Each structure stands twice: as C-alpha cells, then as structure tokens.
Amino acid sequence: MKKHNIIGRFASLILMISLFATSCKKEEQVVSPPLPGNEFLTTVKLQLVNTTTNDTVVAIWKDLTPEDTNPADTSLAVLILKKNSTYQATIYLLDETKAPIEDITEEIKERANYHQLFYFPSSSLGANLALNVTDTDTNSPPLPLGVTSNFITSNVASGKLNVVLRHQPNVKNGTFAPGSTDVDVNFQVNIID
Amino acid sequence: MKNRIQKIALLLVFTVSFTSLIAQQERGKLFINVLGGYTTAGGNFTKTDYADANSGYAASGGFNIQLHSGYYITKNLAIGVVVGSRFFQSNGLQTLSDGYLDDFDVDSTTVTVSGDYINMNYLVGPTYTFPFGKLSVDAHVLAGLSTLRTPEMRVDLEDNTAATFYQRASTGSGLGIQAGVGARYFFSEKVGVELRVDYLSATPDVIIQNENRTNAAGRFLNNYKQQIGGIGASLGISLAL
Numbered sequence: 001m002k003k004h005n006i007i008g009r010f011a012s013l014i015l016m017i018s019l020f021a022t023s024c025k026k027e028e029q030v031v032s033p034p035l036p037g038n039e040f041l042t043t044v045k046l047q048l049v050n051t052t053t054n055d056t057v058v059a060i061w062k063d064l065t066p067e068d069t070n071p072a073d074t075s076l077a078v079l080i081l082k083k084n085s086t087y088q089a090t091i092y093l094l095d096e097t098k099a100p101i102e103d104i105t106e107e108i109k110e111r112a113n114y115h116q117l118f119y120f121p122s123s124s125l126g127a128n129l130a131l132n133v134t135d136t137d138t139n140s141p142p143l144p145l146g147v148t149s150n151f152i153t154s155n156v157a158s159g160k161l162n163v164v165l166r167h168q169p170n171v172k173n174g175t176f177a178p179g180s181t182d183v184d185v186n187f188q189v190n191i192i193d
Numbered sequence: 194m195k196n197r198i199q200k201i202a203l204l205l206v207f208t209v210s211f212t213s214l215i216a217q218q219e220r221g222k223l224f225i226n227v228l229g230g231y232t233t234a235g236g237n238f239t240k241t242d243y244a245d246a247n248s249g250y251a252a253s254g255g256f257n258i259q260l261h262s263g264y265y266i267t268k269n270l271a272i273g274v275v276v277g278s279r280f281f282q283s284n285g286l287q288t289l290s291d292g293y294l295d296d297f298d299v300d301s302t303t304v305t306v307s308g309d310y311i312n313m314n315y316l317v318g319p320t321y322t323f324p325f326g327k328l329s330v331d332a333h334v335l336a337g338l339s340t341l342r343t344p345e346m347r348v349d350l351e352d353n354t355a356a357t358f359y360q361r362a363s364t365g366s367g368l369g370i371q372a373g374v375g376a377r378y379f380f381s382e383k384v385g386v387e388l389r390v391d392y393l394s395a396t397p398d399v400i401i402q403n404e405n406r407t408n409a410a411g412r413f414l415n416n417y418k419q420q421i422g423g424i425g426a427s428l429g430i431s432l433a434l
Binding site for chain 2: 028
C-alpha cells in the first residue's frame with residue numbers, strides 16, 4: 001500500500017514538472033524604428049532599344065527636390081516610338097541627390113522578391129502599346145519584377161504611360177494591390193509612322 | 194513572472210509536503226532527488242547574429258528543475274531516471290528586428306516572442322555512490338531523449354497586418370547525455386539535501402513551423418539542430434527510502 005502511495009506521488013511530481021515546463025508563457029517585444037538617411041528615388045529613366053534597327057530611345061522623369069511640392073521635370077519624359085515595332089526596355093531608378101549618383105535599380109533587383117514595377121498605358125494608347133515584363137524574381141513560383149520588358153507598338157497613337165514601383169514586403173503576389181508605392185510617374189508616349 | 198513565481202511556490206509546497214510524508218516511511222533502496230538551479234548554454238544556440246542561420250537567440254543563462262530517482266542494485270551502484278527541464282529566455286531580439294527591417298526595406302519592424310526555449314530531458318543511467326557517514330558523493334551518467342521547444346516569434350512589418358509572419362513554437366528531439374557529480378547530506382535517515390553539478394550534451398532536431406512567409410526574403414529557418422547543452426548547478430531535497 002505504501003509502495004503504491006510512493007509511486008503515485010512520484011508520478012504526480014513528474015506530471016507537475018512537465019506541466020510546469022510546458023505552461024510557462026511570457027512575451028517580449030522589440031521594435032526597430034526607421035533608419036536615418038533613407039535614399040530618394042529622384043530619377044526614372046526608360047531606355048528602349050528597337051530590336052530591328054537597334055535605335056535607342058531614352059526618356060527621363062526627374063524630381064531632384066522630392067521633399068518639396070515643386071513639380072517634377074518632365075521635359076525629357078517623352079518616348080517617341082515607331083509603329084509596328086518591338087523594343088527591349090530597361091528601367092533605371094536613380095538617386096541624384098547623392099554624389100556620386102546612386103543607382104537604386106541594383107537594390108531593386110536584389111530586393112526583387114518584394115518589389116514589382118507596373119506599366120499602365122492610358123486608354124488613348126489602347127492596344128497600340130502592349131507591354132510584356134521579361135524578368136522575374138526568385139519567389140516560388142517566380143513573380144514578375146519589371147526592370148526589363150518588351151514594348152510592342154502597332155498603330156499611330158499618343159497617350160500616357162504610368163509607371164509604378166510597388167513595395168510589397170511579404171505580400172507580393174503578382175498583383176498591384178498589396179503593399180505601398182515607392183514611385184508613381186508618367187511618361188508621354190507618341191507612336192509615330 | 195508572477196505566474197511563474199506562483200508555480201514555483203506551488204511546486205515547493207508540494208515537494209515539502211511530499212518529503213514530510215515520505216520521511217515517515219520505512220527506508221528502502223530507492224532515492225528521489227528534487228532539484229532546481231542555474232544552467233548555462235553556449236555556442237550557436239546563444240548566438241544573436243542575424244545573418245547566421247545557426248544563431249539560436251537563446252540567453253546564455255537559465256534555470257533548471259529536475260527529478261532524479263534511482264534504485265540501488267548493489268551497495269554503491271544505482272540505476273536511475275532523470276526527468277528534467279531547462280528554461281532559457283530569448284536574447285538579442287533587437288538584432289533580429291533590425292535584420293528584418295533591412296531585409297524587407299521597411300520603415301519599422303516589431304518582433305514579438307512568446308514563451309521560453311524549453312529543453313526537456315528524459316534520461317536513464319547509473320549512479321555510483323561513495324558514502325561518508327551522513328554525507329555521500331554521487332557520480333552519474335545518463336542518456337536518453339532530449340527535446341527542445343522553441344518560442345513563437347511574430348514579425349510585424351510596419352503596420353501591414355497582411356505582411357505579419359510567424360515562426361511558430363516548434364518542438365524537436367534527439368539524444369541527450371548528462372554527466373555529473375553531487376554531494377548529498379542527510380539530516381535524518383531518509384531526508385537530506387543535495388548539491389550537484391551536471392553537464393548536458395544534446396542536439397535536438399527541430400523542424401520549424403513557419404506561417405505566412407509569402408515571399409522568399411528575410412531570415413528564414415525551417416530546421417534548427419544545434420548543441421543546446423551546458424553546465425548546470427542545482428540544489429534540492431534528497432530522499433532515501
């Protein structure tokens with residue numbers, strides 16, 4: 001009888017230690033604030049190479065004072081493309097407030113898994129400008145990045161091309177909606193004869 | 194913390210009442226030691242280098258409780274079992290949070306850790322006793338199952354709740370080997386105190402459960418297998434039955 005009593009108490013002790021071990025619950029929290037000296041995206045450069053003629057077309061959108069309300073310099077933000085042509089396009093994102101100028105494009109490529117560039121031709125361009133993104137990230141399955149793409153023109157038309165860089169940390173899924181916008185700029189596009 | 198103190202107090206009360214009852218019973222070849230104390234860990238388990246996947250982010254010091262019971266098969270040699278727990282808080286979480294901040298290029302990150310690293314040990318092995326009157330010195334070697342339960346980690350990226358991801362509390366097991374020496378002093382025929390030092394070696398293999406890792410970015414662990422052992426010093430009650 002005594003032995004049964006001892007075994008029972010021994011088992012109770014083991015049970016108690018196990019319960020104690022698994023029931024401890026506490027919470028600790030740390031926060032990392034924004035890093036000082038963030039870079040700016042002051043300049044968006046589109047460089048297009050005609051796959052037939054090798055002609056190069058460059059358009060530049062620039063805002064060297066991004067913290068004020070002055071309008072951006074769009075005098076060079078114009079793409080003049082030939083109809084019925086295919087162009088290999090590359091976008092460059094620069095911080096021209098730094099010396100030397102910082103190429104943010106490489107950083108975007110390194111952080112491709114949560115960035116995506118979107119291209120929206122205006123309705124006046126309609127189907128006369130088709131775009132296919134040609135690069136992808138290393139997510140599984142891979143998702144588009146948009147640093148390189150093909151621009152395919154058909155008939156004469158004019159309109160705007162809206163270029164948006166979305167920052168989608170841990171929410172990138174190939175769609176526009178999740179995340180926030182890092183860059184949102186417009187280029188004038190003229191498709192000529 | 195208050196909850197833990199209450200549990201320790203409860204455990205002590207239970208142990209003392211258990212002891213007083215046992216002390217009245219006849220002596221046998223059985224011994225039961227209930228111990229608690231400080232324990233250490235080292236190596237990668239306590240590293241806080243964000244870039245190193247082996248970093249365990251555990252504190253280098255924690256506490257342990259263990260129950261060691263054995264039965265003497267000869268005058269000096271006993272075969273015993275240990276059921277023990279070691280507890281370690283998290284450490285260096287700021288480097289973890291800063292690492293995610295940089296890796297996801299966000300304005301702020303918050304890392305929230307729930308629970309401790311809990312190492313449970315279920316070991317069997319011999320104890321050899323050198324008696325010196327009321328004092329006895331024990332040496333023991335035990336081996337068996339060692340488990341590790343990692344705490345839950347939640348990472349918030351800015352205030353976008355859709356981006357929040359988790360490293361869920363996960364448990365794995367492996368071989369554990371413990372060796373140590375202890376000194377027991379008996380106040381009476383059956384009841385005494387024990388002071389002991391143990392070294393534990395254990396490398397449990399933990400499959401880490403992750404949740405809502407939408408993109409391949411930032412520190413990501415799906416497995417953790419590192420040495421979690423260390424030295425522990427314990428004090429407790431010893432019963433000879």
